[in-house]
Amino acid sequence: MKVLVTGAGGFIGSHVVEVLIKAGHQVRALVRYNSRGSWGHLDEFASKVREQIEVRLGDVTDQPQVRSLVDGCDIVFHLAALIGIPYSYDAPASYVATNIGGTLNVLEACRQARVRRVIVTSTSEVYGTARYTPIDEGHPLQGQSPYSASKIAADKLAESFYCSFDLPVVTLRPFNTYGPRQSARAVIPTVMTQALRGAGEIHLGHLTPKRDLTFVEDTARAFLLAAETPGIEGQVIHFGQGQAVSIGELAQRCLDAVGSKARLVSVPERQRPEKSEVGLLLCDAAKAHRMLNWTPQVSLDEGLRQTADYLRANLRQYRQEDYVV
Template sequence: YQAPEAYVQTNVVGTQNVAAACLRHGARLVHTSTSEVYGTARTVPITEEHPLQPQSPYSASKIGADMAALAHWHSFELPVVVVRPFNTYGPRQSARAVIPTILAQLHSGARQIRLGSTTPTRDFTFATDTAEGFLAAARSEAALGRVLNLGTGREISIGDLAHRLIAASGREAEVVTDPGRLRPGGSEVERLLSDNRLARELTGWQPRVTLDQGLRETSAWVAAHLDAFAPGRYQV
């Protein structure tokens, strides 16, 4: 929201540059999209045919990037697969994401966990599962020219997630809403829940790490690397 032009340059122009380079060098392109391109779910679970809704400058730029990548498949026969991860999380995730935000507050001793809206739901996929999905997409001839969702097919609200993280951390805290962390009303994506059947069918991929397993591993990593976070500051 603070630098929308930078997202256009990085995601749209950047994808055009990468696709052109792949074309020159005879490389296959596995393009990273995002579930954010779907916006708030109109129907669930979300298939790859769900309408694209640019509810933020970021999602708009990723929609443009997806189209640039696929245009190279249609126009130049560049081997392209578009992969749409649903809320990847795990050790080493950016401090501005919701899971490390909550864990950093917990492991710093906070008794109140400050969040934006707690009602939206997300489909959280552990980093190793997402990585395996990318590798499976890269190996699959059947996936060329296609869009694939990488998600677990399960959703959880941010509020319920916070309570699961409190349990995973072994701490005690309450969840409070911080108005400064709320997104603009029209841009808040209220529900994301993947339909991952196409990825399963075309690549043989399936997620393996349960949410509780992933949260415990991520909690342990954040606790061991707390100096990498600024728990009292909202990361933008």
């Protein structure tokens, strides 16, 4: 099938492109415009894979452009978003424009083009701190950061397009994803890259919040399954390992994976405002098992090992001096 992937140059998007190419789909990839002509992480693909992708530089906030990108596609995977939580404190209007406005443009274009399916990417951040665990899809949504609020709005637009116009939408809601190509703002690359450069002390935010982590190849497989499984239109499906680990313990396992003896220190300037920090996310993935036949295949230790190998080989891409938000 002919598919469009937005956010294709990003961390998860590039892995989704990879599984789609392997599955034999014809991929059009929207990469955010930049004057360097960079294709983001698609630049790391072997040239014989790159040649199979129709790359288009652009912006999801540009409605006419999004309409032309969706034209002729059977399935649309919408992953483009601004995703950093700290940056969403600084620039909430950008999150409204990209995450809400961009999603509206994609949904509207898909309606006009009568696509067979549109997969909208949500996030477990929409749940906020767990009110009960494990979290199922019926858990209340709590906008504890502008990022989370913008993703809740985008999810609700997707729901409304399904209810109002019968648009064949599936909303996929990954819990925290990690692995090769993740940006330096995330905790695992932050800890590992500093440790690989020989840091003796690593500064982090709060160490007690717990997250449920999924390796990116497992996440990308869920996207493929969500496109191929019949009869799931209108569903919100989340997925995660079903195990929560604290940031402190995770950071220690990152240090172990790269053989570092660095000390972890929680510093106030890296801590999020108390009510904004999400304390616990833990996934009940029963619906993903039942509807998509999805189960995670990569353990945290194996995933951290593969991530460390990638970061060791690509350390130059990661900034040395500053923390990335």
